[in-house]
Amino acid sequence: MKGEYAFCPKSGAPLSEERHYDERGRPARHPVGERHDGTTRPDGELTGGALRSSRVALFNHFRNCHRRAREPDEELYSRAGVELLRLKRTASGRAEWDLFVWYALAERLSRTGWDVEWMGSDVEPRCPDCAGDLRYESGIDGEVFGYCAVDCTGSGADRLAEIRDRVADLYRRAFADAERIDADGLRLL
Numbered sequence: 001m002k003g004e005y006a007f008c009p010k011s012g013a014p015l016s017e018e019r020h021y022d023e024r025g026r027p028a029r030h031p032v033g034e035r036h037d038g039t040t041r042p043d044g045e046l047t048g049g050a051l052r053s054s055r056v057a058l059f060n061h062f063r064n065c066h067r068r069a070r071e072p073d074e075e076l077y078s079r080a081g082v083e084l085l086r087l088k089r090t091a092s093g094r095a096e097w098d099l100f101v102w103y104a105l106a107e108r109l110s111r112t113g114w115d116v117e118w119m120g121s122d123v124e125p126r127c128p129d130c131a132g133d134l135r136y137e138s139g140i141d142g143e144v145f146g147y148c149a150v151d152c153t154g155s156g157a158d159r160l161a162e163i164r165d166r167v168a169d170l171y172r173r174a175f176a177d178a179e180r181i182d183a184d185g186l187r188l189l
């Protein structure tokens, strides 16, 4: 993932608070060990996170996020590992963005009896076209709409609805044996 929730796309390690700047002035951060003692321990190459991370990185990130405020749960980690494998095998192209895989994983775990509401605080919806920030607006009935902050396609479309469609589509393809879900029925989005 990129931005506020970025992590190392190869290992899943959290990134340093400290930012470095590459020769083109782009900010990048060092991955740091999860059990570091408060000091930055640069043990990897610089990265700003990526839209697509490796399966191992996503798994490690999942475990890191879970452990941050909860007791370790090996049964959950093992289940998440299996589901991630199916999601990463199924997803290709943009469907493989961490954002979609993460929400589809949350949906799957939630629907198989796990309490994974916390997963919603380790991800943010981004524009499915330019991966930029969304600008939110509330409708009269309290419904929330998300628009691309720079309206990259000029369509003014609700990007949250597109994200839900993509997550539901990925979910249905990865878990063909599961109950059918539609985009309006997602639990975390």
Ligand SMILES: [Zn+2]
Residues within 6 Å of the ligand: 127, 128, 129, 130, 131, 132, 148, 149, 150, 151, 152, 153
């Ligand atoms: Zn956009």
